[in-house]
Amino acid sequence: MKTQQEFLKLIDKHKGILYKVSRMYMDNSEDQNDLVQEIVMQLWKSYERFEGNSQFSTWMYRVSLNTALTYFKKEKKKSERFTFLENVDKVDEVDSNEKEQQLELFYKAVHELNKVEKALIFLFLEGQSHKEIGQNLGITEGNARVKLNRTKDKLQNIIKTYGYEF
Template identity: 85%
Template sequence: MKAKQQEFLNLIEKHKGILHKVSKMYMDNVEDQNDLVQEIVLQLWHSYDRFEGNSQFSTWMYRVSLNTALTYFKKEKKKSTHYTFLENIDRVDDHDPSEKETQLELFYIAVHQLNKVEKALIFLFLEGQSHKEIGRNLGITEVNARVKLNRTKDKLQTIIKTYGYEF
């Protein structure tokens, strides 16, 4: 039993970036992000026995993480504090970050205005997954993934432009 737990912990440590990226895409504040990471790890552990190794661990982890985030997001949506884009811009400017940090923060602020499926599409795209892999992870066709992703990228750009920013 100890070997299995250690193997699981090693895999989680190796791929912990996935946890943090998913949580940041779906939650506005650090406390909610940390809660979501804990929920994802719990779900990963509960389903670890069913991981058959037919795909890479990271691919399986993406799927479980996104499914958990989608479910968790529905439950926590009412509790979560959502800031408007402009309120967050003010917060970003107060810390005088570099241009790259500002752009990244604004990107995440804009992403929070997307629906849950659009967030998953953007996340998987940023992780370098192909349209085929995105479709497989979301249970849609490759063509549908391509169309939805293009629409989501356009929507994201429109949100950012609405507030006078362009990347």
């Protein structure tokens, strides 16, 4: 029987997945926190059925993304979907400030993608191969490659419309 302590250790070890998925799908910290809680709850509910046929992190990606996709469907679409932070802390280093602005712009652009495109970008940024992306999303490796390339192009075009390129 799997214990709560084992589960909590694994969650703590891979907690970055939770925060990355929530940030990818939700645009404010309150919604992100709600999604993290929902993902943890779903992980706990299905932990008994985790057989260890894959790495825990791979299983966690799949549950997290499926939960985010379901949760995202339930959320109302907001009239104004994206806003930049109104009060950005002043950063002494220009490079740090520039990187933070780039990251905010990136996430703003990601929020314009559909749910599958978000999953593709997330898994790509996590360093997964086309094969792994396909397995996690239930599509072929070739389909994952094509969809990912199209999504990267779309993301680049969104960023260009904001008047900024990385």
